[in-house]
Amino acid sequence: MYSRDDIKNAIINGKLKIHPFNEKSLTGIGYNISTTHFALSIKSGVLLNVSKKTEAEGFTYYVNIPANDTVLFFSREYIETDDTIAGTFHSKVSRVCQGLSHISTTLDPTWKGQLLISVNNPMSQSVRMELSPNGNILTMIIQELETKVTGENIHNNNKGRCDLLRSHFMRAKRSIFHRxxxxxxxxxxxxxxxxxxxxxxxxxxxxxxxxxxxxxxxLQILKTRLENHRTLIGEHRYSIGSEGKYRILRDADERELISNCVIARLKQITMEDLNQEYTKMEIEQKSDSIIKEIDKYLFIIKYELEEINHSRRIGWQDWVIEERKYISYRSVLSKYLTGRRVEKYIIVSIITAITMWACIYIVLKICGTTEIKPIKILQDNISALTILIVSLIFNGIVEIVRRIVRRFFS
Known part of the structure; x- marks a missing residue:
């Protein structure tokens, strides 16, 4: 089983990739996985609404997982393993304590892609789950295989398991509300x-x-130059003046660029470590070792470009899901009409209806129409129902105005 330091070394040695890598997500023996804004309800067949809450540290995104429903999430992380390691996924205690259960699965050797994660809410009320980028859903445990996997068809899973999503839609019932x-x-x-x-x-x-x-x-400019230098040095065609010196990284800007890359941070490489110099004689006599050094920098650059590419990818995924609104009106209403919020709404509406009824009685009494007793109003079903409906609408409007004011002026 890998410790956090083993996970770092596996990334450094090219056995494991985690994009985007967040050191805060490392645990003593694993890596906490987080989710994108893709949250597919198995019951309704549409995406859940992602809500945003403003806090001191910034925005917090969350979804309300409906009662007795299973929701499919995609991980923010792109995971890639070689043929010598595999893994398992384990529920976070913070989620289990909410009543949610993650359906455990495995990470195969030679896997490449984002993860499809299922979360079940067996309770009779909805549960709020935050979509934090700092590992909000489960912990990935990595283990070393005693012998590496060989042969073809190590696993038959495609990236992201779109095959499972497609089969889900083929089986899903089309409702008039969600079709x-x-x-x-x-x-x-x-x-x-x-x-x-x-x-x-x-x-x-x-x-x-x-x-x-x-x-x-x-990074691309530096990558092109280093690839060219690698070829010239390998063919003994690189030329500098007799008193000149060759630097793999020419200036402080390039050294800072490399030192800020994920692999360099994991290796704890400093600016001073990146200041290698080689004489003309050393280039001729130690070309193999210089090429190995260049390859290390090219690996750092390649990993960083992959890191950026996937960071942009999940940014696009979240944006397109938010922009196109692949949700049902029920999903939007669910964040208002669930659990304690519904109870509070009904209680407040009933209190408001009683208050309105009392006000009507007082006004009628002041006006001298005392023959209309409270009991007569209650006996008139239409009047009682009208008062209750007006109360529900009134409190709904108040709640909407309150949320708008809080959003724009808090």
Missing amino acids: KKQLELEEFIVNEFADSLNGYDDFISEEKTDKYTKVIRD
Whole structure:
């Protein structure tokens, strides 16, 4: 079983990839997995609504998992293993204490892709689950195999298990409430989302401006130069002046660029460690060792570009899910009409109805129409029902206004 340091070393040695890697998600013996905003209700066949709450540290996203429902999530993390390691997934105690249960599964050798994770809520009321990027759903345990796996068909699972999603939609019943959204969601999953899960998208070459743009450009320039130097040094064609020196990384900017990469941070490489210099004679006599050093930098750059590509990928996945609204109106209402919130809403509405009834009686009494007694109003079903309906509508409007004011002025 791998410790946290073993997991770091496995990444450094190329046996394991975790994108995006977050050191806060490391535990003593594992790595905590988090989720994207993809949350598919098995019962309704549509995505759950993702709510956003403003807190001191920033935004917190969460979903309300309906009672007696199983929800399918996709991990934020892209996991890749070689043929010498495998893993298992274990529920987090914080989720179990909420009443949620994760359906355990395994991580096969040579797996590549995001993970499909199922969470069940067996309780009679909905449960709120935060979609934190710091490992919110389960813990991945990595183990070393005594002998590496050989042969073909080590596993028959495609990336992201889109095959399971497609089979789900083939079996799912179409309801009049969700039919349109189910069809739209199925079309999205089978095409765009499947391409994203299978890694057919390329967010490195995409022309966009964000926090990664400059880093990508600088890494690609450095990568091209180092690949060229590797060829020239290997063929003994690299030339410098007799008194000159060769530096793999030319200046402080390049050294800082590399030192901020995931692999460099895991190796705890400092700026001073990146300041190697070689004379003309050393280039001629130690070309093999210099090439090995260049290969280390190329590995760091490759891993970092993959890291950025997947970070952009999950950003796109969350954005497109939010933008296209593959949810039903029931999912939107569920965050208001579930559990204690429903009880509070009904109680407040009943109190409001009684207050309105009392006010009507007082007004009638002041006006001298005392022959209309409270009992007559209650006996008139239409009047009582009207008062209750008005009360429900009034409290609904108050709740909506309260939420709007809190969102824009808090």
